[in-house]
Amino acid sequence: MSERLSKCPLCKSARFLNYSEITDFAVTGEKFILCKCSDCQLLFTNPRPGQTEIGPYYNFPEYFSHEDKAKSITQWIYQKVRNYNISKKVDFIEQYKKKGKLLDYGCGTGEFLRAAKSKGWKVAGIEPNDKARHQANLKLKDRIKESIEETDQNTRYDIITLFHVLEHIHDLRKTTKRVLNHLKSSGYILIAVPNHDSWDGKKYGKFWAGWDIPRHLYHFNSNSITAFKDEFGLELIETKPMKFDSFYVSLLSEGYLDKEAPLLKKYWNAFFAGLKSNKMASKPGEYSSNIFVFKRK
Numbered sequence: 547m548s549e550r551l552s553k554c555p556l557c558k559s560a561r562f563l564n565y566s567e568i569t570d571f572a573v574t575g576e577k578f579i580l581c582k583c584s585d586c587q588l589l590f591t592n593p594r595p596g597q598t599e600i601g602p603y604y605n606f607p608e609y610f611s612h613e614d615k616a617k618s619i620t621q622w623i624y625q626k627v628r629n630y631n632i633s634k635k636v637d638f639i640e641q642y643k644k645k646g647k648l649l650d651y652g653c654g655t656g657e658f659l660r661a662a663k664s665k666g667w668k669v670a671g672i673e674p675n676d677k678a679r680h681q682a683n684l685k686l687k688d689r690i691k692e693s694i695e696e697t698d699q700n701t702r703y704d705i706i707t708l709f710h711v712l713e714h715i716h717d718l719r720k721t722t723k724r725v726l727n728h729l730k731s732s733g734y735i736l737i738a739v740p741n742h743d744s745w746d747g748k749k750y751g752k753f754w755a756g757w758d759i760p761r762h763l764y765h766f767n768s769n770s771i772t773a774f775k776d777e778f779g780l781e782l783i784e785t786k787p788m789k790f791d792s793f794y795v796s797l798l799s800e801g802y803l804d805k806e807a808p809l810l811k812k813y814w815n816a817f818f819a820g821l822k823s824n825k826m827a828s829k830p831g832e833y834s835s836n837i838f839v840f841k842r843k
């Protein structure tokens with residue numbers, strides 16, 4: 547049974563309207579409705595698969611078993627860039643705190659935490675996916691838990707990161723509050739999310755890979771990020787663009803737009819779309835994806 551929300555999952559307003567219908571191009575081909583909150587402007591997938599039903603939408607057998615060369619090249623590039631980005635992310639958090647306790651919520655297989663640990667950070671992670679968590683725990687000596695409830699109640703962190711995670715969390719308000727309970731009063735929380743108001747978001751429209759429905763339950767832009775900050779008593783300290791995301795998202799979107807398109811054409815189009823998206827974003831926050839750095843007020 548899917549789950550139908552009667553209130554905005556961010557501001558609890560009952561005033562929202564259907565906004566669009568988007569296809570799950572990556573996995574199932576199913577269509578989902580996006581609603582838009584009239585108060586905080588958040589877009590949210592509604593109805594949506596409940597927490598116990600979402601699992602299969604993360605299984606990508608189609609994706610991998612029919613893997614063509616295009617996808618493996620794309621994945622190869624993705625991994626190279628990811629490794630580069632991991633060291634950049636460690637540099638980025640060190641602008642705020644030189645060392646301390648770091649919690650990565652949605653840490654995947656733990657590469658970012660491992661890199662931070664090697665630079666002296668005391669690390670912990672949350673990862674609900676069993677397979678990824680198992681791999682992360684092999685690297686990080688069982689520092690990774692399945693949920694925030696399993697972490698030590700009394701531990702407070704200097705930095706908490708959620709890189710492309712917030713948009714996947716079913717109980718947005720409750721989980722955000724629980725996560726914030728673990729943040730030191732002087733700590734920073736870094737949240738990266740895609741931005742549907744970006745140039746590539748608008749260019750690809752319903753074919754934009756950043757929707758990633760129904761895995762993405764929420765779709766933020768600068769308005770709903772402001773609402774998020776106010777809702778949880780946070781102050782926005784910095785917004786940092788994730789410039790590679792525009793290329794990667796454009797490449798996936800090209801594939802959704804035209805499955806039969808030759809590989810080179812997709813790369814060519816995605817390259818220019820990525821460049822243009824980054825160029826058109828005249829200020830941080832307008833990029834394809836952004837990292838928002840918050841502090842408690």
Ligand SMILES: [Zn+2]
Nearest residue numbers: 554557583586
């Ligand atoms: Zn709302």
